[in-house]
Amino acid sequence: xxxxxxxxxxxxxxxxxxxxxxxxxxxxxxxxxxxxxxxxxxxxxxxxxxxxxxxxxxxxxxxxxxxxxxxxxxxxxxxxxxxxxxxxxxxxxxxxxxxxxxxxxxxxxxxxxxxxxxxxxxxxxxxxxxxxxxxxxxxxxxxxxxxxxxxxxxxxxxxxxxxxxxxxxxxxxxxxxxxxxxxxxxxxxxxxxxxxxxxxxxxxxxxxxxxxxxxxxxxx
Numbered sequence: 497x498x499x500x501x502x503x504x505x506x507x508x509x510x511x512x513x514x515x516x517x518x519x520x521x522x523x524x525x526x527x528x529x530x531x532x533x534x535x536x537x538x539x540x541x542x543x544x545x546x547x548x549x550x551x552x553x554x555x556x557x558x559x560x561x562x563x564x565x566x567x568x569x570x571x572x573x574x575x576x577x578x579x580x581x582x583x584x585x586x587x588x589x590x591x592x593x594x595x596x597x598x599x600x601x602x603x604x605x606x607x608x609x610x611x612x613x614x615x616x617x618x619x620x621x622x623x624x625x626x627x628x629x630x631x632x633x634x635x636x637x638x639x640x641x642x643x644x645x646x647x648x649x650x651x652x653x654x655x656x657x658x659x660x661x662x663x664x665x666x667x668x669x670x671x672x673x674x675x676x677x678x679x680x681x682x683x684x685x686x687x688x689x690x691x692x693x694x695x696x697x698x699x700x701x702x703x704x705x706x707x708x709x710x711x712x713x714x715x716x
Contacts, residue, residue, distance in 0.1 A: 503517070504516065505521045519603035522592060522597050522598060522600050523600045525592075525597070526592065527585075529588070530584065537553050561576055564579050568708055571625070572708075572711055572712060572715055575617065575621060579704045582704055582707070583701070586700035587697050589601050589606075590697070599669070602662070603662075604658065604662045607659075607661045608654075608662075610657070610661070611657035612658075614654070614703075614710075615710075617711065618707070619631075619714065656706075657706060661702075664699050665696070665699060668696075
C-alpha cells in the first residue's frame with residue numbers, strides 16, 4: 497500500500513506551503529536524464545562521414561518520425577515532435593521502476609495531465625485546420641442529432657487516455673507485488689523485465705498512437 501500511495505516528497509514554503517509529489521520529483525529526474533542525454537548525443541553531429549553513434553541516433557529518431565508521419569501525413573507533421581517527446585517520456589517513466597524509483601504514471605494526476613495536454617492539442621489542431629466556425633460546425637456532423645454525443649466525446653477521450661495508461665501501469669505493479677509474495681526468488685526478476693520494459697513501452701506506444709489517430713481525425 498505504501499508503494500501505491502503517491503506521497504509528498506517535500507513542501508515549498510510559499511503561499512502556505514506547496515506540496516510537491518514524488519511523481520513530480522521523479523519526472524524532474526527523467527527530464528534531467530533526457531536533457532543530458534540529448535546534449536551528449538547531439539554534440540558533434542556531421543552531414544558527411546558520420547560515426548556509429550550518429551547512425552544509431554538517426555535510425556531511432558528517423559524511425560519514430562516516419563512512424564508518426566505515416567499516420568498523420570504532411571498536414572500533421574508539425575505535431576510529431578510533441579508525440580515523440582511524450583512517447584519517450586512515458587517509456588522512460590514506465591521503466592523507471594527498474595532503478596528503484598516509483599513510476600510517475602502510477603499517479604493518476606500525471607496520466608491525467610498527459611491526457612489533458614493531448615486533448616488540448618487535438619482540439620487545437622481541429623481549430624487550426626477548420627477555423628473556429630468550421631470546428632464548431634463539426635460537432636453537428638454527420639447529422640445534428642449527434643451533437644450531444646460529439647460534445648461528450650471531447651471529455652471521454654482524455655478520460656480514456658488517462659485511465660488506460662494509469663490502469664495498465666497500476667495493474668502491472670499490483671501483479672508484480674503479488675508475485676513477489678508468492679514466488680520471491682528469480683521469477684519476479686524475469687517478469688519485471690516484461691512489465692517494466694516490454695509492457696511499459698507498449699503502453700507508451702498505445703498512448704501516442706491513439707493521440708495521433710485523434711489528431712488525424714481532427715484535421716481531416
